Amino acid sequence: MSNNLTKRHIVQKIYENSNYNHDDVRSIVQNTLDIMQQALANGQNIELRKFGVFELQVRKSRVGRNPNKPETDVMIPRRAVVKFKAGKEMKEGLDKLNLDKLDPSS
Structure with missing residues (x-):
């Protein structure tokens, strides 16, 4: 699960x-x-005090590659993406996180 x-x-x-x-x-x-x-x-943008901010950002258009046809360039268009910035209280909670328990492969 x-x-x-x-x-x-x-x-x-x-x-x-x-x-x-x-x-x-x-x-x-x-x-x-x-x-x-x-x-x-x-x-x-969405600002939630004591939690964080959901912020819109614009990604520039760029040239990508198709892994199945690496010789062919693919134009990836400009687009909006959502970024999350953690608030102070969330950052403090993340600092206390047991990383070994979260990812034991490290």
């Missing part, structure tokens, strides 16, 4: 720690994500 946190897990945790019914929590979480997605699609 994956060690990732999913939207389903978030809904379940909020449900367990609140007096809201499950459907209301699921709706609130989905509405929050929809608002965030729409803001990014409209060119807005």
Whole structure:
């Protein structure tokens, strides 16, 4: 089983720690994500205090290579990407992370 946190897990945790019914929590979480997605699609950055910033950046167009046909150049167009910058509190939490437990192959 994956060690990732999913939207389903978030809904379940909020449900367990609140007096809201499950459907209301699921709706609130989905509405929050929809608002965030729409803001990014409209060119807005998202700043969540004590968490971090979702920031839009534009990647320049560039020439790439097809690994199956390395002799052929492929033009990769300019595009918008979302970058996440962790906030101070998140950085402090990441500094305390046990890296050996996270990636035992290192």
